[in-house]
Amino acid sequence: MTSSKYVHQGSFALRAKILHFTGQPDPLKKSGYQYFADGVLVVENGLIKQVQSSEYMAERGFDLTQCEHFPEHLIMPGFIDSHIHYPQTNVIASYGEQLMDWLNQYTFPAELKFSDKTFALEAAEQFIQLMLENGTTTAMVYTTVFAQSTDAFFETAEKYGLRMIAGKVLMDRNAPAGLLDTVESARQDSQNLIDKWHGQDRLSYALTPRFAPTSTAEQLSMVGELYKANPSVYMQTHLSENTQEMELIKQLFPQAKDYLDVYDQNNLLGERSVFGHGIHLSDDEVQRLAHTKSQIAFCPTSNMFLGSGLLDLARLEKAGVTVSVATDIGGGTSFSLLKTLAEAYKILQLQGQSLHPLKALYMATLGNAKALLLDDKIGNFEIGKEADFTLITLSPSKIQKSRQLQASTLEETLFALMMLGDEHNIERTYSMGNMVYNRLACASDD
Template sequence: MDQLVIGQTLAFAGDPFVEGPGAARHSTRGAVLIRQGRIAEMGEADTLRAAHPQAAVTDMGSALLSAGFIDAHVHYPQTGIIASWGKRLIDWLNSYTFPEEMRFTDPAYAAEIAERYFDLALAHGTTSMCSYATIHPASVDAFFAAAQARGMRALAGKTCMDRNAPDGLRDTPQSAYDDSRALLERWHGVDRLSYVITPRFSPTSTPEQLMVLGQLWREHPDCLMQTHLSEQTDEIDWVKSLFPQARDYLDTYEAQGLLGEGAVYGHAIHLTARERDRLREAGASLVHCPTSNTFIGSGIFDMAGLVASGLRIGLATDTGGGSSFSMLRTMAAAYELAQLRGTALHPSQLWWLATVGSARALRIEDKVGNLAVGMEADLVALDLGSTPAIAQRSGRAGDLWEALFPTIMMGDDRAVAGVWIGGKRQL
């Protein structure tokens, strides 16, 4: 049966970084018609109700209907250690991340954490994500099995590391290639799942491992490749010592065939001019992880400069280096960091980053990330008065953006009034 979900609707007909807030399309009493898991029609509620009298109606009142949030950079195995007191990146990895990832030798533990992660993500309105797993193939199986059971569009890959990691968390160039290929063949393109080739970052992969993963990517160019780039200054110094022949951090990937369309680099805070140029020329994507950047003290992402350079940019929680599962909190942190660089991101830009922008970064913008006819029906409904503090501020609003901004800055899972995956209501 057709479904009609009614509420305020927010969609994008363009890029608000280019066109301004006018790129958005807002209706105070709109509706989304869902048929067989996709958006079949968009329009005014009264018009669609009259045209489809047999449709099952879910009236969300004044809640804001949007495409579900897309978290473009996640470490689901770090779910259990989120908000752990930390120092710098390398200390944090050694103190928390690596000991936790050792536990994923147990498939049952991997399945438990995967279930917990998806429950938390959905509770915060996140309907798609791109995750790192651990070196263990079972960690990938657990993630994809949990996503598949929920009917979600999800992306992930086995994390590959053959040096500078503890015993039990290292593979080899050959095993990284073999395991990644087997997982790719098992999961890529199954239902709404996509495999991502995943070297953790250059310090934990030898040139030989990066090379074979570059070979695997050439063999399967329809996959994405994800890794980390220029997160912290001491990390960059470490990369220089490990790759003395490289022109810069990006060159450690580029030299091994890990730069191109479909490359997704997390963080990218301390880029050189050459790196910016090459990333743009190659059609690569960057993912901004603002709560992580502040939590671990990494630096301030140059949103305005990188957008002006023409790069694809997504937004992410970076669970669990990031300190929240919420893309609302992530938008708030992105706003705060941009302010420190003298740029006030408009609410339309923040919302676009968390939906269309992240979908573009992951090259799935033809499937999810926007309310448009033909798109998969992954939706979130937001209560714009979810707490007394938010309600008293949004009650004074003169337009949509003034009503929405308090939820961006102060909202959490209490604001999530409904979530639909492939047209099926989850919350």
């Protein structure tokens, strides 16, 4: 239950262009989405009360003058990021390595600093501010091996009234000594954090073994036991991101038939399990993911930056695997899901596939909400849902303004936004009806 102190009390209305999704969009049939070229969004006590065209509202006696009016802006549901690391904010764009070397050279040293709760709180504040300025209102987040870093993240998310999923990273081998836990300390820390945070306000917990190479079989078995004992929590880890990583799996788990089987043997598959990457999967692994309703988080900017490979989205979708989209900061190179979708488009183009802008923006909103089993609460403007949304300017730069002037259809407008957009397009971000980010206010503060 959401605490009233995080809810915008009373009602207000915004008038602008409005786009949200009601299901998987079909561009040819023009189904699965609602678009109002001149729409009104009404929020009451932190929830969606109404969304309709301004003409419809005026005909029924609604006073349009009470709306804050943004005729050249677009309102969309808040973006949702299904795989991101809050300790990695300041290692973003670190030069010159693939996954395993990148972890050792940049990521692990950065994460050692999070043993300090004060440092972790400052980092969590920076991280959440960056998400909000990019229009992201919900994310599935990796913290560090230190329980206090997880507390710091949840405390900060709670302060802003955000809907977030996060978990303490579990590692008992193949990492610096200062970042290792044990089977028992990981068990106790994880259960304590679940008891403290899971279901508190808008927060949820995710069991978080970093990936199989940094956990012993005993630790992974323990995670499976916790998963069974706490069936409403999530599980997040990495899978088949890099070929060097996959060779290491063969050495560390010789009894497993493939990478996914390492997790499968420990009862870590299921509809609440989110596996980052999934680039280099066998047919058997794809079928097993589909059968267990386990899902893949597609991380385009990270996959390109670290040279990991190209995700075959069509193959996964044909098999029935749920695929969400994610930034994967700090292997990923932008907090912006708009920039992330632009890179996803390019990755699919390289494989003879296409990514329609309606489908892309669906993935970043209602699609990701469905993947994370949160679509009863967020993801679109269905009446009664939580009022998480973003106000987007379509022309924050000369090139975007010039391109948008040439757009003659909704699809062209959205495609230009997706390919050219970034954090500068996000003018405001709202959580439960509260304005938690305002670009104009931030600019005046500077």
